[in-house]
Amino acid sequence: MSNYKYLQPANTPFNDRFTTKAADIIETWDGIETLKGVGLLGAPLSKPSISHSGAVFAPGTIRKALQVFSTYSIEADIDLADWNFYDLGDVKMHVTNITESQTRIYKTFSRIFSEEPNFLPIVLGGDNSITFPSIQAFAKAKGKVGVIQFDAHHDVRNLEDGGPTNGTPFRSLLETKSIEGKHLVQVGIRDFSNSKIYREYCEEHGVSIYTMKDVRQRALLEIMEESIDLMKNEVDAIYVSLDMDVIDQSQAPGCPAIGPGGMDTSSLFEAIAFLGEQSLVKGLEIVEIDPTVDFRDMTSRVAAHVILNFLKGKQKGSIR
Template structure:
């Protein structure tokens, strides 16, 4: 990966989830030293600042099956244009969340550019719910389905192209908690899912190598979407939806180091850091370390 410009885009959104706090994620990650660390690796850093996002207390939930739909559409409409512009300028967009509903805008922006992309989605959850399958109405559980053209038209139409990703170039790594109907939809798709059992059985190295191969076939680059809840809560306590039994600190870094070695990363988002639930900004510091590993920081 040729070092050039990274454009940091903060999206302090927590409208997509029930639990408050991830709106402070971009600030926590910046406070943990992200910009300086990236500059130290030889990258030029352009910090775009944060998108303006309303707080939930100033809005009403009009449909409990799609909470804060209008607001989330508006934010992702703005985000997709910013991401698309970065790709067209040859800049690497790095989006800081916020909850994972921002993935709708990120993937729409990538699809709007002339470049094709593979996708590796590090997440405890499948994020493949829709209006028909959601049990919570939380849109942060829907972005991958929306990007594949499944869900409310208001969401799938962002960017003007209903289907934003290639299923055969899409990989989920670290899944360990999914709704029954969500599992069934993913089984019917061409998306590759590596669960925690797969990582336990064959190791993170083999899983990531297979993931890179799948996401690279016929694409110009790989987008990494990293939800910090994929990591075990012992290592990353400050996340919106913690689930026991996640990947370890070293497995997470190894995955990023292997992706850096591939030279294929073209964009990245890092989501669901919740400082309210954290311990001395531990999770945000981990997020910074993982981002730096993805962008070339090495042990030796």
């Protein structure tokens, strides 16, 4: 300690003794202690992205964004400060081999989900290509899985034209029978962002599709309730997949596939909090943030709010 009263280590942030920042409650997991509570898992892969993407950097910027916000929800009068919150680290990616990187995600997540069944995983991508190995591993550990997918795109592109990209994860999940189409709900599918053949592919597999027009004309919470009701007697667990490009480009400028006419963040936060309340919802992933094209980490800050709203819902649900 310095003998000088006002001299402190460089880059020390302001500290308010009465405020707890979200990042302050996160501990590094040692890989040995039994996991309870919530755990962050990074999957920094963006080489399979159809368009240029620096999503490899997103797990770091989302973690950084958690330093900005407090643990207290004034809207719900709930404080998250007592959560057991661990950072499990990032899966090490192969430098050049995309398939090997996806295999590493699958093997790592399969083991963690199986050996540590009592924690709530929050996966930080990476681009949407991580969704295939992530949900495949989740299904292996949890049994029959349903997915609520927030996305501007169907992500069921053919694999012949480009291999396992960020546009193919749900096709891979359906064709490997990791999930059933009737247990997949797509929310926020956007105009002029998809092709007819892929909509027909989803419909043929029994996928439930809610376009942005549906979101605009109906209450999003009503859609969430329908989605839960659809699967609650059908699956063992529900996984929430959030592609940040579901949000309008004005509020999420750091997405590789930005576009107009998307969802607003307030509606998304409300939906995520509701899903957090549901005991059947046992996993969340956030993908498709490119910090290299973001503005003041706006999009990563949205992601941090998604995490906090998800945990707010979980805490609210446990209180009830």
